[in-house]
Amino acid sequence: MRYAEALRLAVAEGLLGEERPLAGFLDADGIRDSVDALRDAFAAEPGVRVLHTFAAKAASLIPVLRLLADCGMGCEVAGPGELRLAVEAGFAPEHIVLDSPAKTRDELRLALALGVAVNADSLGEVRRIDELRPPGSASVLGLRVNPQVGGGSIGAMSTATATSKFGVALRDPGAREQVVQAFAERPWLTRLHAHVGSQGCSLELIAAGVAETYRLAEEINEVLGERRVTGIDIGGGLPVNFNDDETRPTFAEYVTALRTAVPGIFDGRYDLVTEFGRSLLAKNGFIGARVEYTKDAGGRRVALTHAGAQVATRTVFMPDAWPLRVGAFDGQGRARSGPPMVQDIAGPCCFAGDIVAHARELPELREGDFVVLYDTGAYYFSTPWAYNSLPRPAVYGFAGVSGGLRFAPVREAQSLDSVAAESGLRFADGLTGLRGRP
Numbered sequence: 001m002r003y004a005e006a007l008r009l010a011v012a013e014g015l016l017g018e019e020r021p022l023a024g025f026l027d028a029d030g031i032r033d034s035v036d037a038l039r040d041a042f043a044a045e046p047g048v049r050v051l052h053t054f055a056a057k058a059a060s061l062i063p064v065l066r067l068l069a070d071c072g073m074g075c076e077v078a079g080p081g082e083l084r085l086a087v088e089a090g091f092a093p094e095h096i097v098l099d100s101p102a103k104t105r106d107e108l109r110l111a112l113a114l115g116v117a118v119n120a121d122s123l124g125e126v127r128r129i130d131e132l133r134p135p136g137s138a139s140v141l142g143l144r145v146n147p148q149v150g151g152g153s154i155g156a157m158s159t160a161t162a163t164s165k166f167g168v169a170l171r172d173p174g175a176r177e178q179v180v181q182a183f184a185e186r187p188w189l190t191r192l193h194a195h196v197g198s199q200g201c202s203l204e205l206i207a208a209g210v211a212e213t214y215r216l217a218e219e220i221n222e223v224l225g226e227r228r229v230t231g232i233d234i235g236g237g238l239p240v241n242f243n244d245d246e247t248r249p250t251f252a253e254y255v256t257a258l259r260t261a262v263p264g265i266f267d268g269r270y271d272l273v274t275e276f277g278r279s280l281l282a283k284n285g286f287i288g289a290r291v292e293y294t295k296d297a298g299g300r301r302v303a304l305t306h307a308g309a310q311v312a313t314r315t316v317f318m319p320d321a322w323p324l325r326v327g328a329f330d331g332q333g334r335a336r337s338g339p340p341m342v343q344d345i346a347g348p349c350c351f352a353g354d355i356v357a358h359a360r361e362l363p364e365l366r367e368g369d370f371v372v373l374y375d376t377g378a379y380y381f382s383t384p385w386a387y388n389s390l391p392r393p394a395v396y397g398f399a400g401v402s403g404g405l406r407f408a409p410v411r412e413a414q415s416l417d418s419v420a421a422e423s424g425l426r427f428a429d430g431l432t433g434l435r436g437r438p
């Protein structure tokens with residue numbers, strides 16, 4: 001298997017070891033293949049123009065974004081940091097889409113000056129854009145709606161519930177009329193946006209949300225008597241299978257679900273935008289972590305590794321919603337094959353719940369071994385949590401045929417100087433010198 005080979009080589013080359021006990025890895029060839037699969041799936045509908053953007057938050061690393069730009073993708077960003085990364089990665093402004101529920105006036109000014117597409121999250125934001133839009137801004141401007149089609153299996157990932165904080169809640173009394181009115185008053189408003197949810201939402205649910213958005217576009221254009229809404233941004237959210245190696249559902253299955261629920265979206269009257277994240281990257285990355293110690297506690301074997309909540313935050317806090325597959329490897333990075341033994345795979349953070357896999361059956365792990373957390377290419381090591389001042393791990397890309405894999409650095413491991421600087425070193429005397437009472 002390709003990732004076993006990558007792990008073995010990473011250990012041999014010293015990218016993982018006693019001094020570097022944790023790293024993230026991304027399969028550059030695999031990422032290209034995933035982009036091809038996405039593009040091919042929509043190309044099966046030849047009548048429609050599609051801009052595929054990548055949701056930057058799923059892997060907010062400039063080399064990853066530049067690879068995706070090189071593959072012809074655009075970039076969806078949700079704030080000033082991601083916008084900066086997208087610009088540094090080299091996306092053209094017309095291939096960048098800014099979504100976020102709390103854009104400041106400064107962020108809006110910058111986006112409108114650059115000419116990136118902006119999806120307003122509320123009618124209040126549409127009124128702000130009224131004030132701020134410079135004459136001749138190249139930005140394509142849209143409005144995010146919440147089709148309120150309901151949630152998926154993970155509440156925190158469901159954006160189309162009745163009370164979701166995102167978009168204009170379309171089924172609320174009077175909301176639809178207000179949206180139509182907003183378009184009637186503003187010739188520059190030309191796009192509708194919906195992102196129904198992420199992991200945990202079925203294809204049918206996502207397609208139902210897109211269908212609602214399409215019906216609204218049709219209604220606006222009919223009431224206005226012109227083709228005002230020219231684009232529909234259908235968001236991302238294709239779920240990922242974390243149980244085994246298979247990619248399912250596929251982008252092709254998603255396109256089929258869309259064709260069934262909303263055939264009109266493909267007839268060429270609307271330009272489409274997509275914003276996939278997890279489904280493009282998750283299965284193209286893994287975490288490698290050293291086993292520092294093992295112990296027995298209350299009859300349970302525990303492996304203390306360097307991968308915990310700082311790189312697998314969701315898994316640690318919501319283990320039932322975000323289970324991860326774990327692989328066991330020896331000190332040379334070769335797959336362990338001993339008889340299965342029930343073990344907790346724990347992380348380095350100082351709280352009791354810092355366990356990435358509870359009571360998992362794996363060959364017995366020993367000090368100096370390595371564990372692999374599979375399917376972690378999106379939202380895991382790329383978005384570490386600074387708990388316990390644990391330094392951010394290095395990230396490497398790899399590519400090549402079997403026997404000839406090569407690595408390239410994507411992000412350096414964080415230095416302790418950087419940890420100290422981020423933790424207020426410059427203001428070390430800031431509080432001792434501050435006294436309210438004489």
Ligand SMILES: *Cc1c(COP(=O)(O)O)cnc(C)c1O
Nearest residue numbers: 055195198236237275276277278
């Ligand atoms: C997070 C997000 C996405 C990407 O979701 P995935 O589940 O990673 O595909 C797309 N659009 C918006 C608006 C988002 O917030």
